[in-house]
Amino acid sequence: MKRLFFIFTLVLLSLYANSQSIEISGKVESLSNVENIHVINKTQQLFATTDKRGVFVITAKLNDTLIFSSIQHQVKNIILTKQMIIDKVVYIKLEEQINVLDAVTVGKVLTGNLMSDIKNTEGDPPIDFFDVGIPGYQGKPATQSERRLSEAGEFKPKMLLGFLGGGIPLNPILNGISGRTKMLKKRVAIETREELMLSIKARLSKDFLASNPLKDDLVADFFYFCADDQNFLKHCKNQTDFKILIFLRMKYKQYKENFNQK
Incomplete structure (x- = not known):
């Protein structure tokens, strides 16, 4: 009887x-970059990201499903075994994502014969500012709203000193009085939020929705809901994927609560 009780106790402890x-703890290995790979515990709806060495830490239990995903790698799923739980360590090798495109011929086919190819080539090569030896802007092109805001200018009190010299910039003053500058600033801010939101949606939605499911017709609405948060830029602009996913998870809970109350 005591022996049966002992065996029964061991079984209960094992199940517990x-x-x-x-x-x-885990480590991802690959021939390509192993930083910022998304590790999702699909069973418990938890997530983590790897550091530059491919190392990650995530909470899990026996038979939980972990999903490993990144743009550069093929998605891989594993189910945690008893040995993995005992060792508390997981080693994963990911295969690179190879996108094969169909061959496309654009324009005239070059034969390798210099004189023949010259005759078959039409037009002049484009000239940029490097060709003529002048400095040029190499950053991100300004949006239409940003260009209009720059043209509108912004009024500053020191501009009034222009009266003393016989000249004063009228555009900033007139646009400030009419409210056009304020309107353009608001438009630029809205476009900045939307651009960041669309970038996050394109980059992280697949991994996020794997553990935080939404109907297809609600996905866009959810990301706009996130962008409307007054702290959206603070939590998501120039932040790591891990911090952005934490913010999305917080907004997901709010979104579900609001949706269930309707």
Whole structure:
């Protein structure tokens, strides 16, 4: 009787231990970059990202499903085994994502014969500012609203000193009085938020929605809901994917609560 009780106790303890979540350390190996790979615990709807060495830590338990995903790699799913739980360590090797495109011929085919190819080539090569030896802007092109805001100018009190010299810039003053500058600033801010939101949606939605499901017709609405948050830029602009995913998870809970109250 005592022996049966002892065996029964061991079984219960084993079942209890297997049902408990613990921290699992892991390392991802690949021939390409292993930083910022998304590690998703699909079972418990948790996520983590790898550091520059491919190392990550995530909470999990026996039989949980982990998903490894990045733009550069093929998606890989694993189910945590008893040995992995005992060791508290997981090693994963990812294969690179290879996109094969159909061959496309654009323009005339060059034969390798110099005189023949010259005759078949039409037009002059484009000239840029490097060709003529002058400095040029190499950054991100300004949007239409940003260009209009720059042209409108911004009124500053020191501009009034222009009266003393016989000249004063009228555009900033007139646009400030009419409210056009304020309107353009608001438009630029809205476009900045939307551009960042669309970038996050394109880059992270697949991994995020794997553990935070939404109907297809609600996905766009959810990301606009995130962008409307007054702290959206603070939490998402120039931040790591991990911090952005934490913000999205917080907004997901709010979105579901609001949706259920309708």
